[in-house]
Amino acid sequence: MAYEIPVTQARAELADLINRVVYGDERVVVTRHGKPLVALVSAADLERLEAEELRERQAAEERVISSVSRVGTVASAPGEQGRFGIAARHREPGA
Template identity: 75%
Template sequence: MAYEIPVTQARAELAELINRVVYGGERVVVTRHGKPLVALVSAADLERLEKDEVAEQGQVVSSVSSIGSTASAPGERHRFGIAAEHRGHCGPDA
């Protein structure tokens, strides 16, 4: 759970908040009118979060790529009752 602090108080206590984040391992959420505005996290936390984000994006791309390369099973059109077949552009006089 992160420590929440209003932006006006955070301005006055910035040095102390930095110490809490860096040396105490805390995460601080700065709020305005009770709503989260920004978060203070250590550089190590940020690096880990960014690595996790890149890894997640890679997993999504890999999953989507494997779905797109799946070939249709033989007889699938008949099994699902698909009667029409796309054969390119057909104009009114085709």
């Protein structure tokens, strides 16, 4: 759980808050009117959060790539090219 502090108090105690984050391994949430405004986290903590975000984004991309690669080619219904005035035809590479 993070330590919460109002922004007015955080201004006066910034050096102490930085020490709590860096040396006390804490997270500090600065609030305004009781609502979270910003968070102070150590550089190491931020690095871990960013690495996790990158892993999640890569996993999401892999899921998209996997689902797209499962989609096969679909042949046009007979006569559709003429109906829509399509003159070109798709040919597989090497065909």
